[in-house]
Amino acid sequence: MESTFDLYPAERQQQILTLLNQNGRASVSELSQIFKVSEVTVRADLQALSAQNLIVRTHGGAVLAPRAPELSLMLRRQQQVQEKKRIGAAAAGFVSNGDAIFLDASSTSLALTHHLHKYRDLTILTHSLVVAQAMLEAPGVTVVMTGGIVQRDTVSLLGTEGLAILRKYNLKSGFFGAHGLSFPEGLTDVSAGEAEVKREVVAMCHQVIAVIDASKWGRVGPASFAHPQDIHIIITDQQAPSGLVEQARSLGTRVLQI
Numbered sequence: 085m086e087s088t089f090d091l092y093p094a095e096r097q098q099q100i101l102t103l104l105n106q107n108g109r110a111s112v113s114e115l116s117q118i119f120k121v122s123e124v125t126v127r128a129d130l131q132a133l134s135a136q137n138l139i140v141r142t143h144g145g146a147v148l149a150p151r152a153p154e155l156s157l158m159l160r161r162q163q164q165v166q167e168k169k170r171i172g173a174a175a176a177g178f179v180s181n182g183d184a185i186f187l188d189a190s191s192t193s194l195a196l197t198h199h200l201h202k203y204r205d206l207t208i209l210t211h212s213l214v215v216a217q218a219m220l221e222a223p224g225v226t227v228v229m230t231g232g233i234v235q236r237d238t239v240s241l242l243g244t245e246g247l248a249i250l251r252k253y254n255l256k257s258g259f260f261g262a263h264g265l266s267f268p269e270g271l272t273d274v275s276a277g278e279a280e281v282k283r284e285v286v287a288m289c290h291q292v293i294a295v296i297d298a299s300k301w302g303r304v305g306p307a308s309f310a311h312p313q314d315i316h317i318i319i320t321d322q323q324a325p326s327g328l329v330e331q332a333r334s335l336g337t338r339v340l341q342i
Contacts, residue, residue, distance in 0.1 A: 091119070094327030097129050098267055098302055101138060104148045105269070105304055111145035138303065167297040167321040170342040172196040174319050175259055175295050181205055181224075184253040186285050187215050189240035189278070190261020192295040194218065200225060209250055211241045211281055228253070235277070242277040247284050258289035260310065262296055264303025267331055270312045272305030279307035286310045291317065298323035312337070 096119055103110055115126045130146045133139045139146045172195030182205045187193040189212035197218040204224035211230040219225050231246025262271040273279040286292055292314055298321050317338045329339050
């Protein structure tokens with residue numbers, strides 16, 4: 085763990101989450117000693133994390149909140165709609181005619197598809213049935229789908245056996261949504277199967293672009309698919325926590341707040 089001195093509150097809260105992920109629980113007194121801050125400050129941090137439903141306060145400390153199941157794609161499309169529209173429009177600026185790109189099955193990547201119909205000789209590789217459907221009316225776009233087992237909630241195909249076809253292409257960029265972005269866990273997902281697919285694809289992309297709204301910062305899912313150092317660009321909104329944004333930039337990641 086990096087030095088605990090002179091941390092922004094958001095950075096300290098992220099490290100508290102990391103400790104809770106490792107140990108399951110922690111007391112106020114322990115955290116006060118670890119971070120060299122008062123117990124009053126620790127309680128304020130725990131209250132902030134509790135308000136985000138990331139932890140549960142206990143007598144004298146905290147434990148991780150029970151993990152909720154991932155929402156279906158239909159429900160996720162109804163959340164942070166305007167933010168996702170802006171993020172999708174900005175992400176399209178990293179696409180050029182003739183590219184081969186990967187789009188995952190996230191609702192934010194789906195928002196990107198509305199801005200891709202104008203491109204020519206563009207190849208989109210995806211495991212999302214909804215992304216493929218959204219590009220049916222784009223004459224200049226070729227869609228290549230991975231194989232796998234249909235997942236109803238995400239409307240996608242899962243299984244690493246179907247990823248062999250991706251190795252035939254030079255993937256310029258991969259666009260990835262996530263359940264959460266945290267440090268040092270990186271981009272995480274609730275579904276181990278989804279994370280397994282994304283982890284394989286991340287290794288194939290010349291440029292990894294995270295497309296996440298502010299609600300995803302500081303959240304930790306059970307399965308990581310991209311370490312912080314793997315992420316080249318993060319496209320997010322203006323409400324992203326400044327402390328975590330600066331932490332990402334300190335690692336050399338370009339962060340665009342739309």
